[in-house]
Every structure is written in C-alpha cells, then in structure tokens.
Amino acid sequence: MDKIKKEQSHEGHSHEEQNHDHQHNHGKAPVYLYFVGLVLSLIALVLNENYEGLQNSLFLIAIVTAGYHVIVAEGLKETIERTKNNQKFTPNSHILMGLAAIGASLIGEFWEGALLILIFSGAHFLEDYAEGKSKREITKLMEMNPTTARFIMPDGAIKVVDVEELKVGDQLQVLNGGQVPIDGIILSGTTTIDESAINGESMPKEKTKGDLVFGSTINGTSTFSMEVTKENKDTVFSKILQLVNQNQGNQTKAASIIQKFEPKYVTFVLLAIPLVMLVAPLLSDWTWSESIYRGLVLLVAASPCALAASTVSVTLSATSTLAKTGVLSKGSTYLSQLADIKAIAFDKTGTLTRGKPEVTDDYFNDSIDRTKIVDIIVALEKKSNHPLANAILEKYDEKNKIDINVINQIGKGLTGEYQGKNYRIGKPTSFKVVSDEYSQLNTDWASMGKTVVYVAEDEQVIGLIGLMDIPSLEAKATIDYFKNLGIHTTLITGDSQMTGQAVGKALGIDEVIANVMPEDKSAIIDKQKAKYGITAMVGDGVNDAPALVKADIGIAMGDGTDVAVDVSDLVLMKNDLSKLVNAHKVSLKMKQIIWQNIIFSMLVVTFLVVVSLIGLADITISVIIHEGSTLVVILNGLRLLRTPKKRSLL
CATH class of the missing domain: 2.70.150.10 (Calcium-transporting ATPase, cytoplasmic transduction domain A)
Structure with a gap:
C-alpha cells in the first residue's frame, strides 16, 4: 500500500503540473492582496481632486496588489510555460490585461487601469472558487x-x-x-x-x-x-x-471555449497595437505622440473586460441552479463538457436499475392451494438473510402464520418440514427431476435476465418464482432523451450477457457489454472516447471508479458508494436519472449563453476599436461602454439562476 500511496503522490503531482492552466492553487495571500487593492481603490475614489497625487498613487498600488498574482505570477509564468510546451507564442489574457492597465496608467487614467485589474482578477478568483474542489480523492x-x-x-x-x-x-x-x-x-x-x-x-x-x-x-x-x-x-x-x-494522472480535460479562443485573440491584439502605432503616422496626419496615445487607447478598448466576465456569472448560475435541483458539480469545466458529449455509458445495478431484486413473476401448479403454499414460502424465507428472501417477503403476505424449523443449506436453499411434508426453495440446478413445463418457464424467464427459484414439495417442483433487479422509472426516458439527440448509449455490466441484453433491450440501449471486470470498464471507456469523442460514464459502485475517472465526465449516483462519489465530476442526488437529463439541458443552455456573451463582448470591442481609430472615442467613453457591456454579460449569465419548471424528460 505504501508503494501505491507513493505512486499516487507522484502521479498527482504530475497531473497538477500538466493541468496548471486549469487548477491554480492560489492560497490565501493573493486573495488578501486582491482585497487590499479593492479597498485602496475605494479609498481613492472618495478622495477629491485636491488629492490627485495621493489618489493616483493609491490606484497604482491597487493595480500592483490586486493584479500581481494573476498578471505576473500566473499570466507571465503560464505564457512562458505554454509557449515552451507548444513551441510557439501562446499568451493568455492575463498578459493583455496587464498591458492594458499599464497603458491606461501611462495616459493618466489610473482609475481605468485599476478597474480593469479589479474586474479581471476578481473574475479569475471567482471562477476558480466556482470550480470548487475537483481533485479526485481516493482515501475511502x-x-x-x-x-x-x-x-x-x-x-x-x-x-x-x-x-x-x-x-x-x-x-x-x-x-x-x-x-x-x-x-x-x-x-x-x-x-x-x-x-x-x-x-x-x-x-x-x-x-x-x-x-x-x-x-x-x-x-x-x-x-x-x-x-x-x-x-x-x-x-x-x-x-x-x-x-x-x-x-487520474493521465486525464486531460478539453479546454473551455474561452481557453481555446483566448491565445488567438491576445496574439492578434499584441501584434495589432504596435502595428497601428508605427503605421498610423505614415498613412495619416497623426503625429508620433498622437499615434502612441491612440495606440494606448486602443489597447484599453481592446482589453476583454466583458470577455473575462462572460463565463463567470453563467457557470456560477448553472452550478447554483443544478445544486438546487439535486445535481452537484465539482467544476464548471465538466458542465461545459457535458453539453458536448457524443457517448454516454451506464453501469446497470443501482444506476439504470433499482439496485435490489424484486419478484416479477410466479407460477404454481393448479392443484396446489396457493394461499397455503404462500404461507409456507413466507415461513421459510423469514429464517433467511439472503437478498432474495427480502424480495419475496416484500411481495407476499401470509394469511396464516406458520412456524417451521428451517435449515439453510448453501447450494440447496431453504428446507423445512410442515404437516409431514418437506418443502424446499432453491435454485433450479439443485433439483434433479423437473417437468418440462417448469423447465421451459425457467428458460424463458432466465432469457429475460431474471433469477429463478423453484418451490418443491418432497423434492417435487410445484412452482417457481422469477426475480429481477428491474430498471428504475426514469431509466427508459433518460435513455430515450440521449438517443434522440444522437448520443450513443452503452450499458456496461459485470452481469451475464443474458441479463445485460435483457435490460438493454427493455431500455432501448444502443450497445450492451457484459461480463465486465473493473479494469475492462476503464479500457471500454478509452475505446468509446477514441470512437465517439467526449464520453460520460454514469455509475455508483467501487468497481465503477476506474471508468468514472477515465471518462471525460464521471457521473455518480448520490446513493452510491462514497468512492464513486469522490472520484466523479457530477453527483446525482437521490439516484434520480431525470436529474441527469436536467443537467444536460442546463449545460446546453449554459454553452449557448456563453457564446452569446463572447459574441457580444467581441462586438463591443470591435465597436470601441473602430470609434477609437476614427477619433470618436476617448478613455471616458471606453470605460462607460466597457463596464456597461460587462454588466450586460453578467446579467445575461444570471438568467440561469431561474430554476426550470419540472417538465417531461422528452
């Protein structure tokens, strides 16, 4: 075990390094510094113009304290790391926001510089807080x-x-x-x-x-x-x-929309601004001084304030709404990916089914007194602690209480004497002579994935009972929902092929893979990812843990084992699969709103750049439009806070 723990520590360390862009360990100091900057900015705002020097100094200190960790410790460092890894210049918006704040300060707009940093750094810390604790724990x-x-x-x-x-x-x-x-x-x-x-x-x-x-x-x-x-x-x-x-060590999550778009946009701005400064005096009547000033105005105008805030309110709202409806998310990245899944795999027991056997069929010889035999069956099963006994006792009510001395023999079942006759309940293979009628029923029920027990009087079979872990009420509608969207559905189970196929057929699942061991589940998820793309896995047991981690989105049933819940990305409380459908709908809406915000943000930036180039905008106008657009995208994201009304799954 010590070896496994060491491997876990080593692999966890590697994983953090590989995913540094997405999982920052800020600690408390950077957050404290951010609030220092926020307080200093508020103090500076209340000072009148007689204290302009002190006011500007406070804004500068606020820029440094609030922005140092995000701009320098993360932005500059990550730009260098990503550039080395990708072997090409790969900046992020941290760098652009830092330059925009410097540019605003150079042209005397210290409040604008501080505001840009406060909005961007605040959005950054807030989004990381929303991500929550996504590291998988395997302590249990x-x-x-x-x-x-x-x-x-x-x-x-x-x-x-x-x-x-x-x-x-x-x-x-x-x-x-x-x-x-x-x-x-x-x-x-x-x-x-x-x-x-x-x-x-x-x-x-x-x-x-x-x-x-x-x-x-x-x-x-x-x-x-x-x-x-x-x-x-x-x-x-x-x-x-x-x-x-x-x-866990090898897992890589697909980048979010902003993460994919960000480097290209920042690179373009970093190239365009110096180009404008150099070319404008040659192609227009701008002086070099005016060109530099306009370039700095453009840099401020192009800073993606609204873009930085475009995902935060959306993801926070989506996470909050789902939590209210019984879906816990360990990170908005997983919700984003849920909208893009191409395949989804389900465990059987406790996920698609209720997790315990129930009596579905019975048949007794017409010459038998059903009331009497039911009383005998209940008397026998009361002395057993087998799960099948609980299912049988839940199904049948005794009319007359009978006291029977019961012997429980492994391999033979329950036996007891009553009124001079021996009664036994056991699995079919424990009986040597069985009529064709009962054998055929046994074959038919078993082909439907049912467990069959025989009831015998003096070793003569007089009836049989069929039991099955039946699908939950929400399972069929959930499978239909994903199939209607063209998402491939798979049942992965450790049960026999016959049982797996029976459940799969009843639910209309595209593919059934049975007789699966835990290591097989992980490999199957790998194949699904290679064949279909982004893949989700839904499970509830310890044996599902490797597959839950391997999947792009691991989804655990809330009543499942602690281990499954710990290693998953989403948790469905109360084992209700309809909550998964709701989560997918919310993720689709979240993705739609994020794209709305991105497009709107870029249109605002484009507008500001154009009016700045033709001299119709100054810093004040840019600030008003910038912060107004930021407010718009935040309010647009908050629409997801409205808890959806309960509707049909389809």
Whole structure:
C-alpha cells in the first residue's frame, strides 16, 4: 500500500503540473492582496481632486496588489510555460490585461487601469472558487483495502498477519461476516459472498470448495478456509486502485471555449497595437505622440473586460441552479463538457436499475392451494438473510402464520418440514427431476435476465418464482432523451450477457457489454472516447471508479458508494436519472449563453476599436461602454439562476 500511496503522490503531482492552466492553487495571500487593492481603490475614489497625487498613487498600488498574482505570477509564468510546451507564442489574457492597465496608467487614467485589474482578477478568483474542489480523492477507496489476514499456521493455529506479507500458496481463514483479505480459492466450507465491490452486482454469490474469491469482498454467514493465489499488488481490488491513480494522472480535460479562443485573440491584439502605432503616422496626419496615445487607447478598448466576465456569472448560475435541483458539480469545466458529449455509458445495478431484486413473476401448479403454499414460502424465507428472501417477503403476505424449523443449506436453499411434508426453495440446478413445463418457464424467464427459484414439495417442483433487479422509472426516458439527440448509449455490466441484453433491450440501449471486470470498464471507456469523442460514464459502485475517472465526465449516483462519489465530476442526488437529463439541458443552455456573451463582448470591442481609430472615442467613453457591456454579460449569465419548471424528460 505504501508503494501505491507513493505512486499516487507522484502521479498527482504530475497531473497538477500538466493541468496548471486549469487548477491554480492560489492560497490565501493573493486573495488578501486582491482585497487590499479593492479597498485602496475605494479609498481613492472618495478622495477629491485636491488629492490627485495621493489618489493616483493609491490606484497604482491597487493595480500592483490586486493584479500581481494573476498578471505576473500566473499570466507571465503560464505564457512562458505554454509557449515552451507548444513551441510557439501562446499568451493568455492575463498578459493583455496587464498591458492594458499599464497603458491606461501611462495616459493618466489610473482609475481605468485599476478597474480593469479589479474586474479581471476578481473574475479569475471567482471562477476558480466556482470550480470548487475537483481533485479526485481516493482515501475511502484505499481504506476499503484489507490490511490484515488470519494466517493458518502449519500446526493449525491462527495468526493475524499483514496482508502485504502473504505469498501465493499461503492458507487463510475467513470468518463469517469478515472481509476476504486477498484473492484466492476456497479450500473448505461453503458460504455466500457480497462481491459488489468488484462487479457491482447486488446479489451475493454462493461459493464452495474450488471457487475463486476476491480481496475486499464481504463474506456471508459461514467461515471458510482459502489458499492465496495472487500477491497483494496483483489482486483485482489493487488493480482498481492502480487504475484510478493511473487514469487520474493521465486525464486531460478539453479546454473551455474561452481557453481555446483566448491565445488567438491576445496574439492578434499584441501584434495589432504596435502595428497601428508605427503605421498610423505614415498613412495619416497623426503625429508620433498622437499615434502612441491612440495606440494606448486602443489597447484599453481592446482589453476583454466583458470577455473575462462572460463565463463567470453563467457557470456560477448553472452550478447554483443544478445544486438546487439535486445535481452537484465539482467544476464548471465538466458542465461545459457535458453539453458536448457524443457517448454516454451506464453501469446497470443501482444506476439504470433499482439496485435490489424484486419478484416479477410466479407460477404454481393448479392443484396446489396457493394461499397455503404462500404461507409456507413466507415461513421459510423469514429464517433467511439472503437478498432474495427480502424480495419475496416484500411481495407476499401470509394469511396464516406458520412456524417451521428451517435449515439453510448453501447450494440447496431453504428446507423445512410442515404437516409431514418437506418443502424446499432453491435454485433450479439443485433439483434433479423437473417437468418440462417448469423447465421451459425457467428458460424463458432466465432469457429475460431474471433469477429463478423453484418451490418443491418432497423434492417435487410445484412452482417457481422469477426475480429481477428491474430498471428504475426514469431509466427508459433518460435513455430515450440521449438517443434522440444522437448520443450513443452503452450499458456496461459485470452481469451475464443474458441479463445485460435483457435490460438493454427493455431500455432501448444502443450497445450492451457484459461480463465486465473493473479494469475492462476503464479500457471500454478509452475505446468509446477514441470512437465517439467526449464520453460520460454514469455509475455508483467501487468497481465503477476506474471508468468514472477515465471518462471525460464521471457521473455518480448520490446513493452510491462514497468512492464513486469522490472520484466523479457530477453527483446525482437521490439516484434520480431525470436529474441527469436536467443537467444536460442546463449545460446546453449554459454553452449557448456563453457564446452569446463572447459574441457580444467581441462586438463591443470591435465597436470601441473602430470609434477609437476614427477619433470618436476617448478613455471616458471606453470605460462607460466597457463596464456597461460587462454588466450586460453578467446579467445575461444570471438568467440561469431561474430554476426550470419540472417538465417531461422528452
């Protein structure tokens, strides 16, 4: 585990370096300095013209304190880093805003320079705050990994040892209710094991001598002995840990609209302004002094104030609105990408389905007293703690209370004596002689993904019950919504092909991939990204963690495991898939408003540049139009604060 922790630390460090543009660790000092600059600017504003020297000095100090971190520590440094990485000049608007503030100060408009910096730096800090804590945490995942095991000594004595000390061939004891410490094979004993941490399936698996067991799964009611078949670093659960770390380190998020547009715009302005200053005196009657002045006015006019604010209010509003409707976002970047998804993959159990089996069908011989047999079934199942028992008890109500001495045998099911006859409820393979009628029903129901149990009287099958983890009420409408938009839908499940296909067919899913282990899910997401483009993954279990991290947008069901929630980008509270549809609609609206703001901002800049070139605008006019356009884009973004009325998914 120490090795895994070291790898996590190293890979997390690399990840931060690779994504420095998007995840700044400001600390508190730069924010404090920003507020110092803000206070100094407010003080300067209330001073009258008799204190012009002090006023301008305060504005200059405000420019330095409020803008140093964003303009110099980030802007200049990132420009250098991105230029080196891309092997071409790749500036960002930090540089342009710094030059605009300097230009405004040089022509005596210190308040304009301070205002530009306060707006830009404030927007920058605010957007990073809105992004929230997007770093994926795997602490809970690591805590689920067993650390000790009950080692069987040569003399039969039991010794508790560290899991990392175990070697292939060692023999262990696993107590009832305990955690399987490592991958291995059962030597003696029969039990049921909850393997949901590995395959996501809610129904425990019956295990006996010769069957494989996996580390971190939970043993049922019986103690068994096992032989270690893999070292700790090679277990299935360790592979999950390694995949989450690896995917986190290698993950790259698509750049936002502003990030894609920004370098080109800044480069153009940086080239155009000096060109205007040099060419204007040669082509017009401007003096060199007037040309330099006009160039500085142009620099201020071209500074993207509104552009800088065009995404902040939109993303904050979208994040706030979704939070009110039960969708938690760990960053506006993920919401932006959600609007652009080309494929979406779903886990089955607990995501598309309700997460627990329910009785869907039953059939009993016409010669049987149904009321009596139901009373017997309830009496037997009351003595069982199997998930199927809970489903059966929820379905059937007893008319007459019967007290039966019940024996629970792994592999055979529940048996009990009543009025001189033996009754048994068990899986179909535990019965030797079954009529064609029941066999055919078993085949038909199983082909629909249902789990079937037989009910027998003196080993003669007299009825059968079909159970299934059925799709949630919102699942079909959600799948239809994405399909209607041309987004490819995929079901990825650890269940059998038959069960997966049955659920996929019922929901109309484009593609079903079954019998999948956690490492397979991660690889499948990789293929989907390569084939379709931006891909989302929706899941709720530990086994979904590698795929949730690998996907461009990992979406967790809120009632799922803490691990799935921790490593995801969006969380749907209350396991309601209709919230995913709403989130996608909001993300589309968010993208639309961002583009409206960008286009409007650039039109304003273009207008200011034109009127500045022909001498119709001065700094005062530029300031009024600049700040007015900034207010417009902020108000436009705030439209998303209106919580949408509950509508049909389609």
